[in-house]
Amino acid sequence: MSLRIYAFAYLIFLYAPILLLPLFAFNDATVIAFPLSGFTTDWFARLAETRALHDAVRNSLFIAVMTALFSTILGVCAARAGAMSHFPGKRGIMGLIMIPLVLPEIIVAVALLVVMVQVLGLGLSNWTIIFAHTLICTPFSVAILNGAFQNLDPAMEEAALDLGETRWSAFRLVILPLVTPGIVSSLLISFTISLDEFIIAFFLTGANPTMPVYIWSLLRFPASVPVVMALGTILVALSVLLLTIAEIFRRRGLARAGVKDTGGFL
Amino acid sequence: MSTLISLRGVQKYYGDYHALRDVDLDIAGGEFFSLLGPSGCGKTTLLRTIAGFEDVSEGTVMLAGKEMRGVAPNLRPTNMVFQSYAIFPHLSVAENVAFGLRRSGKSRDEKARMVDEALDMVGLAGYGARRAHALSGGQRQRVALARALILKPKVLLLDEPLSALDRKMREQMQVELIKLQRNVGITFILVTHDQEEALVMSDRIAVMFEGRIAQVDDPETLYRRPRSRQVASFIGKMNFLDATVKSTGPRIALVVAGLGPVEIDAEQAPGGATPGDTSVGIRPEMLSLVFEGDAPPRKIVSATVDEVVYYGDMTYYDVRIAGVAAPLNIAMKNIIGRPVLEVGAPTQVAWDERALVLV
Numbered sequence: 001m002s003l004r005i006y007a008f009a010y011l012i013f014l015y016a017p018i019l020l021l022p023l024f025a026f027n028d029a030t031v032i033a034f035p036l037s038g039f040t041t042d043w044f045a046r047l048a049e050t051r052a053l054h055d056a057v058r059n060s061l062f063i064a065v066m067t068a069l070f071s072t073i074l075g076v077c078a079a080r081a082g083a084m085s086h087f088p089g090k091r092g093i094m095g096l097i098m099i100p101l102v103l104p105e106i107i108v109a110v111a112l113l114v115v116m117v118q119v120l121g122l123g124l125s126n127w128t129i130i131f132a133h134t135l136i137c138t139p140f141s142v143a144i145l146n147g148a149f150q151n152l153d154p155a156m157e158e159a160a161l162d163l164g165e166t167r168w169s170a171f172r173l174v175i176l177p178l179v180t181p182g183i184v185s186s187l188l189i190s191f192t193i194s195l196d197e198f199i200i201a202f203f204l205t206g207a208n209p210t211m212p213v214y215i216w217s218l219l220r221f222p223a224s225v226p227v228v229m230a231l232g233t234i235l236v237a238l239s240v241l242l243l244t245i246a247e248i249f250r251r252r253g254l255a256r257a258g259v260k261d262t263g264g265f266l
Numbered sequence: 267m268s269t270l271i272s273l274r275g276v277q278k279y280y281g282d283y284h285a286l287r288d289v290d291l292d293i294a295g296g297e298f299f300s301l302l303g304p305s306g307c308g309k310t311t312l313l314r315t316i317a318g319f320e321d322v323s324e325g326t327v328m329l330a331g332k333e334m335r336g337v338a339p340n341l342r343p344t345n346m347v348f349q350s351y352a353i354f355p356h357l358s359v360a361e362n363v364a365f366g367l368r369r370s371g372k373s374r375d376e377k378a379r380m381v382d383e384a385l386d387m388v389g390l391a392g393y394g395a396r397r398a399h400a401l402s403g404g405q406r407q408r409v410a411l412a413r414a415l416i417l418k419p420k421v422l423l424l425d426e427p428l429s430a431l432d433r434k435m436r437e438q439m440q441v442e443l444i445k446l447q448r449n450v451g452i453t454f455i456l457v458t459h460d461q462e463e464a465l466v467m468s469d470r471i472a473v474m475f476e477g478r479i480a481q482v483d484d485p486e487t488l489y490r491r492p493r494s495r496q497v498a499s500f501i502g503k504m505n506f507l508d509a510t511v512k513s514t515g516p517r518i519a520l521v522v523a524g525l526g527p528v529e530i531d532a533e534q535a536p537g538g539a540t541p542g543d544t545s546v547g548i549r550p551e552m553l554s555l556v557f558e559g560d561a562p563p564r565k566i567v568s569a570t571v572d573e574v575v576y577y578g579d580m581t582y583y584d585v586r587i588a589g590v591a592a593p594l595n596i597a598m599k600n601i602i603g604r605p606v607l608e609v610g611a612p613t614q615v616a617w618d619e620r621a622l623v624l625v
Contacts, residue, residue, distance in 0.1 A: 155352035163366035177356045
């Protein structure tokens with residue numbers, strides 16, 4: 001019983017602030033305070049009219065899609081190599097690939113800013129952010145895809161080779177279909193991470209801010225806080241949706257490979 | 267029967283580990299051949315060098331008269347049934363079986379006909395539309411067989427194909443595999459650690475220990491005339507007695523602990539005989555206890571019952587004889603009028619030097 005109370009308190013602590021988002025997003029007042037004054041969808045309408053926001057969303061979507069693609073491609077390569085028998089330095093390399101997962105983002109951001117601007121003399125653009133986001137998303141992709149590749153029976157590929165296929169066609173006909181759920185899951189998760197990443201984007205953003213950076217700039221004006229709440233509501237809904245789809249695909253992948261679920265990100 | 271597979275001086279190293287040592291082997295076309303040995307003896311590695319998943323470090327592998335070194339598995343006239351069966355879970359049974367026909371250039375109808383034929387052959391007619399993950403272990407095994415046999419390979423390689431099945435299913439599949447092999451006439455090479463399975467199914471068996479082939483023979487010769495103590499104790503049960511060879515020749519004179527001086531035929535020493543200390547083996551079913559009313563045996567030795575294990579159709583006795591430290595294991599059929607002795611009872615063991623084998 002006491003455990004259940006504890007669990008409830010824990011969940012409230014975790015999710016109450018997020019639940020406030022939709023509450024104030026539909027509240028008919030510019031001040032974020034109780035009591036609520038009335039229901040309105042004005043803030044959402046304002047979102048639809050704000051050109052700068054649209055540009056920021058477009059930037060963010062472009063960055064997130066590219067990041068998802070790059071980090072998943074890198075993840076497939078790394079996980080495939082990791083599932084192969086053995087090569088010199090395998091353990092060390094696989095470990096190094098995962099390090100950005102625990103590296104403070106601010107360090108990544110500052111380091112990349114210095115390298116891009118001072119060392120390489122490149123201008124800041126969406127591509128610098130894509131590069132940095134790929135760096136932090138790849139470990140997630142590798143983690144997800146490692147699971148997918150390592151659950152594969154190595155005899156599957158050998159059976160395809162034995163039945164007359166080449167290495168490449170065996171990969172395409174047997175391995176790829178079996179890890180597809182993992183690939184979809186990796187695409188969705190890296191897309192989500194990139195979409196709401198702030199620190200790196202803030203440091204590396206050029207003339208065109210990403211959506212989180214734009215939201216941050218809005219917060220300086222008290223009048224636009226409810227608009228941010230509305231935008232936040234949409235983002236939370238979208239994130240939950242994407243992560244749920246990712247999890248469904250991950251589980252389907254496990255079922256397809258016929259192995260026991262040992263827990264994933266969700 | 268002509269030689270289909272020929273291995274000469276095959277060595278396989280994994281770094282420092284010497285997985286295959288000086289393997290020489292000839293396997294005839296149409297033969298049911300088994301590679302038998304404990305786990306880690308190199309039998310699976312040997313199978314995989316024939317399949318092409320591993321290349322030999324030294325030596326030659328000839329398949330149907332062609333050197334196979336560097337030839338990829340997809341270009342070899344072999345197909346494999348994997349221990350895990352490796353049925354593609356995203357495909358139906360029919361798609362699995364038809365997988366190897368993708369590059370055959372055959373028409374759709376022709377392929378469908380071949381798939382039906384192959385499924386029929388393994389007793390799975392009508393299962394084509396099923397999803398692979400909805401099959402039982404025995405059915406997966408049959409799909410794996412159909413998928414490999416549809417390509418009409420010269421050699422079918424089977425890597426412990428029955429080890430995942432329960433006992434009843436395993437015995438049924440053993441019989442079915444033998445029939446199947448006779449019907450298709452393809453050379454089967456079976457890897458197994460189960461000596462009974464090898465004895466039941468094979469035309470010939472290669473026994474392997476630590477990367478080396480210890481003996482290649484038909485099941486009966488292997489059981490009756492093991493060339494070494496290692497082979498003798500791996501195949502079935504064997505009692506070992508210390509012995510000293512006194513003289514060699516067409517007849518070998520020796521003194522056996524507990525049994526006294528005997529003379530045996532030279533062919534009872536398949537591994538050869540040299541004067542000096544050695545041991546002889548005798549199978550539990552070649553010894554018997556003497557009961558009242560039995561025909562008088564040629565030779566007997568007094569003994570005491572040490573242990574009795576009653577199996578219904580058989581009773582297994584451990585008996586002690588003077589001058590031998592380890593008890594002798596004796597298998598007795600439970601026939602009418604024959605009692606089961608109790609522990610400690612004095613008895614007599616009938617034996618015959620023709621059942622001895624020098625190892």
